[in-house]
Amino acid sequence: MEQDKLATKRKVIETALTLFKVNGYHGTSVRDISKNANVNIATISYYFKGKQGLLEHxxxxxxxxxxxxxxxxxxxxxxxxxxxxxxxxxxxxxxxxxxxxxxxxxxxxxxxxxxxxxxxxxxxxxxxxxxxxxxxxxxxxxxxxxxxxxxxxxxxxxxxxxxxxxxxxxxxxxxxxxxxxxxxxxxxxxxxxxxxxxxxxxxxxxxxxxxxxxx
Known part of the structure; x- marks a missing residue:
């Protein structure tokens, strides 16, 4: 279970890295990240408190x-x-x-x-x-x-x-x-x-x- 959580968290990070690099921070929405990472927005909020928290992480x-x-x-x-x-x-x-x-x-x-x-x-x-x-x-x-x-x-x-x-x-x-x-x-x-x-x-x-x- 813990490994699944870590894998999901890492998937969100890797997806955000790709999108931030291609579209820029302001050109990327939480919805974009959730869609490409195949997770719901609440998951991103739970792990990182939103897009800014994800960037800081x-x-x-x-x-x-x-x-x-x-x-x-x-x-x-x-x-x-x-x-x-x-x-x-x-x-x-x-x-x-x-x-x-x-x-x-x-x-x-x-x-x-x-x-x-x-x-x-x-x-x-x-x-x-x-x-x-x-x-x-x-x-x-x-x-x-x-x-x-x-x-x-x-x-x-x-x-x-x-x-x-x-x-x-x-x-x-x-x-x-x-x-x-x-x-x-x-x-x-x-x-x-x-x-x-x-x-x-x-x-x-x-x-x-x-x-x-x-x-």
Whole structure:
């Protein structure tokens, strides 16, 4: 009985993920979700308290998995080379984003909006994200005096690499003819992100090291 409930709940979530991605949150109704998931509206209300609750559940579930990956790599700081940890972490994050591509797209789409929920997400999860990446980056700079780029600049660039394929899926599809489920593109993309990290951390002189930005 409990397994049936979990299966129904998961079916609602997967249906909502598909509809939110294709039609957008506002273009999807609870009735659309119930019809495509083959459940009644009362079931959605029971599990998620409505469409907004369902959206929040999807985003929180996604971020819980994301932060778990960050924490696992941060724990290795005292045992492994910090640059290797950063590269492994970025690869794992990109893999996670690819597997959870629908949730990733929905999360980044919602992140562009200003709402009480998104502010709470920033305080709860994204502050933790920044802290973990800053700890790893500080460890890299401590062991390599040639790395002088402020953390804030590095983090903005890195977040751009991580988020762009999921912020603009329509652009990638219609203009660049790249599908989000294109495994070949995804694998090449990971390679170039790794090369960017290598070039950034191995350069003798950082181009913008003179820019006065707080790290």
């Amino acid at each position: 999807i985003i929180v579930e996604f971020l819980e998995g994301y932060v778990k990956i960050l924490d696992q790599h941060c724990l290795l700081l005292y045992d492994k080379n910090a640059k290797k940890i950063l590269k492994d972490l970025v690869e794992d994050v990109l893999n996670y984003y690819y597997i959870k591509k629908e949730s990733t797209s929905i999360f980044y789409r919602e992140l562009t909006l200003d709402s009480v929920f998104i502010r709470e997400i920033m305080i709860t999860y994204l502050t933790r994200e920044r802290y973990i990446f800053s700890q790893i980056y500080d460890a890299i700079r401590y062991s390599n005096s040639k790395v002088t780029m402020p953390f804030s600049v590095f983090f903005v660039q890195l977040k751009s690499f991580l988020s762009t394929p999921y912020l603009f899926p329509g652009y990638l599809n219609e203009v660049l003819y790249i599908q989000q489920n294109d495994l070949y593109f995804f694998e090449r993309y990971k390679e170039y992100v790794e090369k960017w990290i290598e070039s950034l951390l191995d350069t003798d002189e950082n181009i913008i090291s003179h820019v006065e930005l707080s790290s």
